Amino acid sequence: MVLIFAETWNGTFKKSTLEAVQYGAACAKSLGTHAAAVVFGATTEDLAALGGHGAQRVIHVTGAASFEPLAYGQMLASIAREENAQLVVVSGTTNGKSLTPLVSAALDAPAVTNVLALPHSFSPLTVRRGAFSSKGLEDAVAHGSTTVLCIVPNAIGMAPAGTDSASIAPHSAAATGKTQLVEQQIASGKIPLPEAERVVSAGRGMKGPENWNLIEALAQELNAGTACSKPVSDIGWRPHSEHVGQTGIQINPQLYIAVGISGAIQHLAGVSSSKTIVVINSDPEAPFFKAADYGVVGDAFDVVPKLTEALRAFHA
Amino acid sequence: MKIVVCISHVPDTTSKIQFTSDGAALDAQGIQFVINPHDEFGLTRALQLKEAGLATQVTALIVGDASVEPTLRKALAIGADDAVRIDAKPASSNQVASWIADYLKGNPAELVICGIESIDYNGGMVPGLLAHHLGAAFVNTCIGLEITGQTATVLREIDGGKEKVTASLPLVVAGKKGLVEESELRIPNMRGIMAARTKPLAVVAPANVSANVESQRFERPTGRTAVRLVDKDNLGELVRLLHEEAKVI
Numbered sequence: 001m002v003l004i005f006a007e008t009w010n011g012t013f014k015k016s017t018l019e020a021v022q023y024g025a026a027c028a029k030s031l032g033t034h035a036a037a038v039v040f041g042a043t044t045e046d047l048a049a050l051g052g053h054g055a056q057r058v059i060h061v062t063g064a065a066s067f068e069p070l071a072y073g074q075m076l077a078s079i080a081r082e083e084n085a086q087l088v089v090v091s092g093t094t095n096g097k098s099l100t101p102l103v104s105a106a107l108d109a110p111a112v113t114n115v116l117a118l119p120h121s122f123s124p125l126t127v128r129r130g131a132f133s134s135k136g137l138e139d140a141v142a143h144g145s146t147t148v149l150c151i152v153p154n155a156i157g158m159a160p161a162g163t164d165s166a167s168i169a170p171h172s173a174a175a176t177g178k179t180q181l182v183e184q185q186i187a188s189g190k191i192p193l194p195e196a197e198r199v200v201s202a203g204r205g206m207k208g209p210e211n212w213n214l215i216e217a218l219a220q221e222l223n224a225g226t227a228c229s230k231p232v233s234d235i236g237w238r239p240h241s242e243h244v245g246q247t248g249i250q251i252n253p254q255l256y257i258a259v260g261i262s263g264a265i266q267h268l269a270g271v272s273s274s275k276t277i278v279v280i281n282s283d284p285e286a287p288f289f290k291a292a293d294y295g296v297v298g299d300a301f302d303v304v305p306k307l308t309e310a311l312r313a314f315h316a
Numbered sequence: 317m318k319i320v321v322c323i324s325h326v327p328d329t330t331s332k333i334q335f336t337s338d339g340a341a342l343d344a345q346g347i348q349f350v351i352n353p354h355d356e357f358g359l360t361r362a363l364q365l366k367e368a369g370l371a372t373q374v375t376a377l378i379v380g381d382a383s384v385e386p387t388l389r390k391a392l393a394i395g396a397d398d399a400v401r402i403d404a405k406p407a408s409s410n411q412v413a414s415w416i417a418d419y420l421k422g423n424p425a426e427l428v429i430c431g432i433e434s435i436d437y438n439g440g441m442v443p444g445l446l447a448h449h450l451g452a453a454f455v456n457t458c459i460g461l462e463i464t465g466q467t468a469t470v471l472r473e474i475d476g477g478k479e480k481v482t483a484s485l486p487l488v489v490a491g492k493k494g495l496v497e498e499s500e501l502r503i504p505n506m507r508g509i510m511a512a513r514t515k516p517l518a519v520v521a522p523a524n525v526s527a528n529v530e531s532q533r534f535e536r537p538t539g540r541t542a543v544r545l546v547d548k549d550n551l552g553e554l555v556r557l558l559h560e561e562a563k564v565i
Contacts, residue, residue, distance in 0.1 A: 101444025178453035192476030298548030
């Protein structure tokens, strides 16, 4: 069977959770087996609805506290053992990336991270993953009776939900972690970058942090997350959490709009998996145009408000 | 307190990545290798903790054959007290984590700092596996680290925000930019480079551990077709293309 870590965030599922469930269900179908989703802790979600994404069963660890990598790794591994799971699927969110090595270690099972597609083969398990920060693709082969797969958010397309209902079984797994949560700060009203379907990003061409209102207005019109280049985060115009690129956050949204970013190879490494790339730059020689689908040569201070206006007209 | 900083030897971020014609491996010809950028933040933080009197020794540790030694020497030149090279060419993360854990079981450290991932194979597995093998606490995506006595207070990046957690030592953290600022990173000076030549560098033979994941082949992603330029005074056309052609809005 295939076991899926169905991550909750303040008790609710994210899109990445549903992607992981669909991915696990597709693997289960190929393997001729069934898929079960594991949900930890209190939730406001209708768990039976995970059936519409392909999970036949939901295992609800009702008493689990908030995310702790070691505790969750041990609980997930013990359920995987009870269920004799062939695959354990985790979405590569920040928590998912913390969990993957610990569940892999607790099961003494191989793990493949940065997974971009369904496996080519299940015997031996062969799957495509990203390597060299999007500058390369790798086919990796895992050797084990159970394999943990950590999939990249947004990389695998979502099918619309069906109407099947999953059966729900409470479970009483318990484990103690080694870290204690003191406090959490969530930036309000912002779309977290790894899961954003659209991202508007800007570089030094914006001339100063006071001009980011133009970027934010465009992002708001597109319901997009905001990001920035490395130099912009290094000089403190924007927080590090917005830095996309090889050493920042790597993203693969449906739409990436780069404003005033020249397109250094390190930046491209973090964003080149985006489905559609639009580049706005006053320099027609900016290298980013070579990696873009659409380009506008022009001054950001002129083009960005006009684009926001054109989108507003389109949405109206 | 002793700190071990795990270092990866990776292609410089400006490298153009090519693979051998059979797709079996990276074509390293013409590539400059550097300390993995995420690890540099951890190394600097470790040195700061030592300078603040919170650590007695900072050891830089690497897994690799003799060809990675210049990268390890650079960590010494930046300020690590001593260095360890586990003499093997790893094929998978489980080998690296087992070898480092074996070494640390004989040479314990209260704090182990790794990078969130190496920018070459992007596994992101070693820090968590290592924490498991050592029975230590684990904090990933670490962007701030303070030590008081036997307790660490760690700031950790999460999707859409950050959180503060505490843990008792021993602890393994996987760090990134934010652990220190880019401007705080240290560049080796001549004195450091001279001193690095005589600092202790131990070469350790690894145990036999089989790789549980293997690379079958690598390839480069396919590029994009030529860019379609849209006139800056006709942005309605861009909106139309994004809607009708790209179907992303």
